[in-house]
Amino acid sequence: DAKTTQPNSMESNEEEPVHLPCNHSTISGTDYIHWYRQLPSQGPEYVIHGLTSNVNNRMASLAIAEDRKSSTLILHRATLRDAAVYYCILWNNNAGNMLTFGGGTRLMVKP
Amino acid sequence: EAQVTQNPRYLITVTGKKLTVTCSQNMNHEYMSWYRQDPGLGLRQIYYSMNVEVTDKGDVPEGYKVSRKEKRNFPLILESPSPNQTSLYFCASSPWLAGYEKLFFGSGTQLSVL
Numbered sequence: 001d002a003k004t005t006q007p008n009s010m011e012s013n014e015e016e017p018v019h020l021p022c023n024h025s026t027i028s029g030t031d032y033i034h035w036y037r038q039l040p041s042q043g044p045e046y047v048i049h050g051l052t053s054n055v056n057n058r059m060a061s062l063a064i065a066e067d068r069k070s071s072t073l074i075l076h077r078a079t080l081r082d083a084a085v086y087y088c089i090l091w092n093n094n095a096g097n098m099l100t101f102g103g104g105t106r107l108m109v110k111p
Numbered sequence: 112e113a114q115v116t117q118n119p120r121y122l123i124t125v126t127g128k129k130l131t132v133t134c135s136q137n138m139n140h141e142y143m144s145w146y147r148q149d150p151g152l153g154l155r156q157i158y159y160s161m162n163v164e165v166t167d168k169g170d171v172p173e174g175y176k177v178s179r180k181e182k183r184n185f186p187l188i189l190e191s192p193s194p195n196q197t198s199l200y201f202c203a204s205s206p207w208l209a210g211y212e213k214l215f216f217g218s219g220t221q222l223s224v225l
Contacts, residue, residue: 041219044214044216049211
């Protein structure tokens with residue numbers, strides 16, 4: 001199974017950009033890179049996903065390394081509401097149980 | 112509103128007393144899955160279903176059963192709960208089993224087995 005590695009925690013100041021890294025050195029060609037976040041006392045929610053190219057949506061941007069062995073979730077201006085645990089996972093089309101979540105990165109945002 | 116609904120939100124039970132946690136989605140999704148979340152262990156997949164009447168084991172299936180008789184419902188059954196099944200449980204669904212789709216999660220069920 002392709003695994004991801006993320007820092008346990010990160011801190012950011014409010015209204016500053018945040019770059020959350022994820023390493024996935026054993027990624028396969030068919031693995032999509034997904035990011036989810038979990039706010040306190042809530043279920044995980046989708047943030048963004050991509051395959052090879054960088055992606056932008058209203059919540060964040062996803063920068064994918066050229067060799068796809070790492071990616072970075074970018075929150076352009078962190079708010080207090082962005083304080084959450086962020087999970088980077090690899091989704092393989094070929095097997096239903098290839099949706100493994102690691103420990104994620106706990107993002108703390110300081111006012 | 113498109114959503115995944117789990118019930119109950121909180122449940123306290125005793126060892127050995129059978130229980131069912133319900134999960135329902137109103138998005139006509141083919142794929143549904145159950146996870147448990149424990150401190151320091153992230154989310155671990157229990158069972159998943161790719162379609163009606165098609166289910167398969169995830170990473171930690173021991174002590175759990177599931178069924179998928181209708182597309183919208185995917186209940187999690189604990190026939191004889193034990194204290195090590197005390198955990199936070201999440202149901203998730205997706206249109207298809209495909210990496211270009213995304214997962215939708217329920218709000219969670221906090222289960223305590225005494």
